Amino acid sequence: MKLIPWWSWAFPVLACLLFVAKALTPVGGPVLVVFALVLGGAVFAAVHHAEVVAHRVGEPFGTLVLAIAVTVIEVALIVSVMLSAGPEKAALARDTVFSAVMIVCTGVVGLCLLAGASRHREQEFRVQGANGALAVLAALSVLTMVLPNYTQEPGPTFTNSQLEFVGVVSLVLYGVFVFVQTVRHRDYFIAESGEDDHHLPPPSSGMAIAAAGLLVVSLIAVVGLAKALSPAVEAGVAASGAPKAFVGVIIAAVVLLPESLAAVRAARLNRLQTSLNLALGSAIASIGLTIPVVAGVSVVLGQPLTLGLEPKETVLLALTLLLSTLTVATGRTSILQGAIHLTVFAVFLFFAVVP
Secondary structure, three states, rough: OOOHHHHHHHHHHHHHHHHHHHHOOOOHHHHHHHHHHHHHHHHHHHHHHHHHHHHOOOHHHHHHHHHHHHHHHHHHOOOOOOOHHHHHHEEEEHHHHHHHHHHHHHHHHHEEEEEEEEOOOOOOHHHHHHHHHHHHHHHHEEEEEEHHHHHHOOOOOOOOHHHHHHHHHHHHHHHHHHHHHHHHHHHHHHOOHHHHHHHHOOOHHHHHHHHHHHHHHHHHHHHHHHHHHHHHHHHHHHHHOOOOHHHHHHHHHHHHHHHHHHHHHHHHHHOOHHHHHHHHHHHHHHHHOHHHHHHHHHHOOOOOOOOOOOHHHHHHHHHHHHHHHHHHHOOEOOHHHHHHHHHHHHHHHHHHHOO
């Protein structure tokens, strides 16, 4: 019987212990480096357990489990920082969600296309699934991060009623996407050829149940420890001279890192369909689940919430959506598309640091 890797339960347990220690006594300096390393291990453990569960339930349910697990971490981090920082973090949700979309659609997709094409020359995927996911992502992105700039409420914000409506619409649209992906048109998100030939035998029911329990522990550990480290991250960003919005980039990058590695690994194994399911599904979940939650927190607790993007970010978002549309149009990719996506990703990172 295959055993659960020791690190996949050791890091979450250690993260919980460090979170308790941080609450009891202040720490700083080199100790924070240890905290950061443990946090990274706990994130990888969370995604590992999500992958075990995903492998058990199969595609496309598997990528859905991964996307929701990652989004739970993201939502918890954003809400915890919002509640502790108040008005100063009114734009944190926007910065994190925008960063997640840019990292996924340019960085992760670009790496997947480049890694896969460099090994297999050209790769294929189902256009119907990719186009449908991209259409949902475009609608959610514009409705939540562009539309607030053009409402009558002064500033890049919604009124409470507008925020409630957009939150409900985002959740409904995400629910429809999940229904289409897993029930109505499940075949759109499953590769036509033998991608599944590379899969190992699925884990046993006992292994999957244990992984589900450890996944919950891992998520709690990640959220708690990341919340404890957030002041140090903010201080580091301020000391480096980078804009405050760069905190959102860091949160999105940390949360998406393990899943990004899984997507790139799948592309190298010639499973580009799985890679795109992971990448686009994560971006959709990042908006479709995060925005309703932070909108609810904002309305119920009276927390200010800034969602509208600055003009520069709006241009980058429009370019990314256009580029992604052209990439999925043919159902075949090469290193050219990967190089273009990564170029836009480099531009996003540069202007995030040097606005």
